[in-house]
Amino acid sequence: MFEKLIKKINGYNERRKEEVFPQEIGENVKISKKLSENNKILEPLLKKNNDMVIRHFCAGNRKATLYYVDGLTSRDTISDFIMRGLMDGNEDTKNFKNIEDILDFVLVCGEVSRVKTLKEATEGFLKADLTLFIDGFSEALVINAKGFERRSISDPQTDSVVRGPREAFVESMRSNTALLRRRIRSTSFIMESMKAGRNTKTDITLAYLKNVADESLLESIRQRISKIDIDAIVDSGYIEQFISDNPLSPFPTMGFTEKPDIAAAKILEGRVAIIVDGSPFVLTAPMLFAESFQSPEDYYTSPIYGSIMRIIRYISFFLSIFALPIYVAITTFHREILPLPTLLSIAAAEEGTPFKTSTEAFIMILIFEILKEAGVRMPKPVGQAVSIVGALVIGETAVSAGIIGAPMVIAVALTALTAFVVPTQMNAVVFFRYLMLFMASFMGGVGLTLGAVFIVVYLSKLKSFGADYLSPLAPFSLAGMKDMFVRAPIRTLLTRPRETSRKNPVRQIFYRKGNEK
């Protein structure tokens, strides 16, 4: 019945699939021994590009062509260490017989790979290396001469800490892998590379600890990424939506972080980090609900302070969803539970306001979301204007004009403020706040209870790469409780989280003070 509709929604016909991704160079076109034949295929494809450099020259006695993209490569490397050696006319280097001779005696470069197909050769120079074709050989050399501009490592925009490392990932994948490798100096730390995106050919790195991470988890991540068939991967968010178990879930089932110390800690717990070129956000999987409430600072400061802050985060999360709905439910359905003085001040503030409490709540929360969005998107110089409009017009004037009651502004401000305490769950908070508000304004406390049950049931059902989202709460693990609501001292955290490290749970041997042997 819906076939036609589904076709229209999809926007393309199954049969036209092949035409969607035309291939300019076939998968299996071998590099020809004759240089002119290779050039005949490549040159027409590339000559229109103003950033493409195609350099014909003589390497010893043979003709050679160099392909590279200007701006992505280092000119010094090309002229000093590649072309100088090939063209210097030295008798030793002039009469090389095969590719090995060039590799052994001529090229003064670290990373060189030999490729046999034209497709691999083109990919070489498109990813900022350079490709060298030499007449008479059926192989080309892809030489690393990367030299593009990259942002330097700076402070993170999210996950800021008072105490702890201040480095953040950048857009270039190699810098990011370096940041991780510097923290985990172990041969069992593996960085596996993958690719996705037909046009962007984005590099993806899976980083994990070989002896801790689950093989089945790795296999499922590899499989899910390899199934992606899209023209472009612009950011790690694309990958997340493709491979996460529940892309429609308001609760995130994959973690993301901007900080290498967080990513390293998660890898060390047995998770897999997915680094996508072009994105400063590194994905980690699987993700547990408890992770959203763990800040790296919990582990860097004293356990007592860390535990208090963590409990405050849980309270904030609860408040950010429920504070406003509870206020609406109480004032419209259950006034009798308020003490008389509280009720009187609320009644005094709400007296004469034109809207019902629930309508007021919806209006205020909508205005707040708009303000928040405006604050994020607007150009920095006009920032002040937004804060003035937000604070004065919405808060102050709405109350003094008698359109909104003052306690409502407090309730909305509380929900707004607490939502920022747990940034990872911000999406879920916004979604469920609306849902709860709806339930509360229709059914009061009964509605709130129904909604809360719905959230809990949904959370317990949710899985992330085979791990139960609510673990270690459900299924319950006593050892996991040490790092759930409180943060036990580091020396008592003997094991890794159960869900992420079934293979190798032990982290440390019990630490004893003193001079025992």
Next chain:
Amino acid sequence: MKKVTLCIMVFLVLPLCGCFGAEDINDTAIVMGVGFDSGEGEYYKSIVQTVVPGALSDGGGKTYSNFEGDGKSIGESILNSSLKCGKYMNMSHTSALLINEKIAEKGVNEIFDYFMRDKEFHSTITVAVSEESAGKILDCESKIEKVPASNIISLGRRFRENPVGEEINVFDFVSKSLEKNSAIMVPIVKSAGDDISVSANAVFKDGKMVAKISNNEARGILWLKNKIEKADITAQMEGATFDVRIEKSRTKLTLSEDEEIYFTADIDTDVSIKRDDKGVLNAWGEEKVLAKISDTIKSEILTSLHKMQEMGLDVYSFEEKISRKYPDKTNNETFKNLKVYVNVNSKLRD
């Protein structure tokens, strides 16, 4: 697809049962106190006091408004008064119940039954009897309290400093009236200028007000009920008076049987001398002065006790206590002939 349809259906049904009991805070009048006067003939006249929240916070205008209604029954009179109010009367915060003396003498069982059964009224409403019309008391614009009903709510606070009566709420009243042969003490208020004061205490038995006792007699009763926290007494020593402040007091009642049933009350008080311009403490010494104080307290207790025994009004719940321990040993004369031994032990606090 089936699941989605089911979800949509469930969510469509939910709002149908929604909004039941929803009442916006702007559409409700918050009731703080209810008073009952006797109307014409057999009619009740109810006075329902609602708050005007805006005036409370601004400090301008009248902070309350009273709605009156007549009816043959309690419920009817309250309903009729709500007809005069443009908003839905929310009874859940009612905290004062004022009953006119005339109604109290006729019987209050109907009132308490209504207040216990109604789902909106809490059972922690403070009860008082008014000497004059309840409407007048509920119109006393006190200087301290913003709403007249608060004068009655604050009775408990007054009694803590100066125990001349006992604060009692609807639940206590009803549960005490279920006790065996017991009488209940309720403060009587009257207007004194702008404020209200406690003039005496009414004693209820079987749902009717049967006696009136003075404030001093009431204090004598409260000693035995262990309800005295602080009090001021004046003692006399050979013509010289001195003032004593009871800082702390604890009464321990023990019921024992030996030939006959009797109570022993051991009262420990911490006292401090407030006024001693005649130098009583120096002239007689600490021990004698303390003994005198104890005697004064003891005579206050016994005076009240004898009066109550004479009238046969067991405001102490003695009979209930006896019947719990010795179920078969109570009769109509038990309280009248009951022996209570009082030992007062005073201690000077620096």
